[in-house]
Structures are given as structure tokens and as C-alpha cells.
Amino acid sequence: MAEQENEELASSDLGTLDFWEHAYAQELDNFRDHGDVGEIWFGAANSRKIVRWIATKLDLNKECDKIIDVGCGNAMTLVELAKEGFANLMGVDYSQKAVNLARMILNDNNLSNVKLEVCDILNNTLPHDFKLVHDKGTYDAISLSPEDPTVKRQKYIENIHRILLPKGYLVLTSCNWTKEELLKHFTNYFEFESQLPTDTFQFGGQTGNVVTQLVFRKK
Ligand SMILES: C[S@@+](CC[C@H](N)C(=O)[O-])C[C@H]1O[C@@H](n2cnc3c(N)ncnc32)[C@H](O)[C@@H]1O
Secondary structure (H helix, E strand, O other): OHHHHHOOOOOOHHHOHHHHHHHHHHHHHHHHHHOOOOOOOOOHHHHHHHHHHHHHHOOOOOOOOOEEEEOOOOOHHHHHHHHOOOOOEEEEEOOHHHHHHHHHHHHHOOOOOOEEEEOOOOOOOOOOOEEEEEEEOHHHHHHOOOOOHHHHHHHHHHHHHHHEEEEEEEEEEEOOOOHHHHHHHHOOOEEEEEEOOOOEEEEOOEEEEOOEEEEEEEO
16 A cells, blocks of 8 residues: 555645646636736647647548547647647547636637537536547646545546547647656556657756657457
């Protein structure tokens, strides 16, 4: 038991709906005031890199294949995916305010065809026909939950597995877990496919990744 507890991250406000509702209330005000889309988690260049990777390295039909961004926040990844020509896009977030912001930003980009839904990925009735799930920072946020993070992480993995088509892709970006840790969490349900190159830094003679970006395929 003690060993399992040690495998969890220290809990944080970022693991609560309250935190995100407050954060997106502020970002909604900013967007209305001066058109600022808010935080691009892990940076805009990084976000574009993932989208380019999805568009060029994965076996996808841009017209038909359904792509869902779980914990889509302000929907900027969906905007980038649409710019790459993906036509069957959906975003979900458990924060109503995030979805309100996402809708305004999508409309501003003439992307009212992108579907949006308020949805807790841990407890959802989403269809089971997605070819790709994109997650940037949402598994991280769930991992920081002050209550039952082990149970929630497991539920997340099972739910993502369920909504994907056979051999569907999970493209995951994390700043809290290493590649080795993510492989340990996911490989009962997913096969590891590839790792995106990440910017690394040196500290005390050791090189470490800033973020871990992995592509898995549903088993
Ligand atoms: C670090 S932010 C990343 C937002 C977005 N993916 C991005 O890259 O800008 C984490 C997001 O996950 C959402 N989130 C956290 N737990 C969730 C859950 N159980 N179901 C759906 N969304 C969740 C939060 O509301 C927040 O928008």
C-alpha cells in the first residue's frame, strides 16, 4: 500500500474542477476584453509540433476519422488540427467555462463545425468510434487529484481505451510523468508506438526531458 502511494504525485489544486472553473472564468474575461486566447499549455511551438506529427506521421483520413481532444481547454489544439485539414473534430472538457471559451475561440476562427461538449472523461457516455484521442495536460491534471488519484488514473485509461476504435491512437503529452512511468501505466491497454522528440535540458550533468510526448495504439 505504502509503495502504491509513493507512485502518485503530490496532490494539487490543478486536480480539481474548482481550480479550472476559476482559471477559465478569468480567461473568458481576458478573451472578451482583448482577444487573448489564454494559456497554451507547454507552449505554442510544442502544440504545433504535436499537430504536425499527427498530420504527417500517423495513418489517418483527414476527412472521416474522428479525433477528440480530451480536456480541450481553450480549444487551440483543435484550431491547429482544423488548420491541418482535419474535418471531424470534437473537444470535451469537464469545465463549463472552458467549453464556453472554446466555443468563442472556435467561432472566432470560423470553426463552428467543431463539436464541443461538457464532459467528465472519468464518467462519460461518449461514442466508441474515435480514431485518435489527443490529451495535452489532462491526464496530468487527473493525476494531481486530491482524492483517489490511483482510481481516477485507472478509470481514465479504461475510458480512453473504450472510446477508441481498434488500433486507434492516443497522443499524450505529460509534464509530470516520465516515459517509463507512462509505459507502466498504459501498456496493459495500449501498445507503445512512438515518442516525439522533446527539448531537453541539462542540470547537474544530467539530461532530462521537459515534457514527455508519446503515441500509443489501442490493443
Ligand atoms: C493543463 S489543462 C490543458 C488544457 C488543454 N489540453 C491545453 O493543452 O491547453 C488540463 C485540462 O483538463 C481539463 N480536465 C481535467 N480533468 C478533467 C476530466 N476529468 N474530464 C475532462 N476534462 C478534464 C481541465 O478543465 C483543463 O482544461
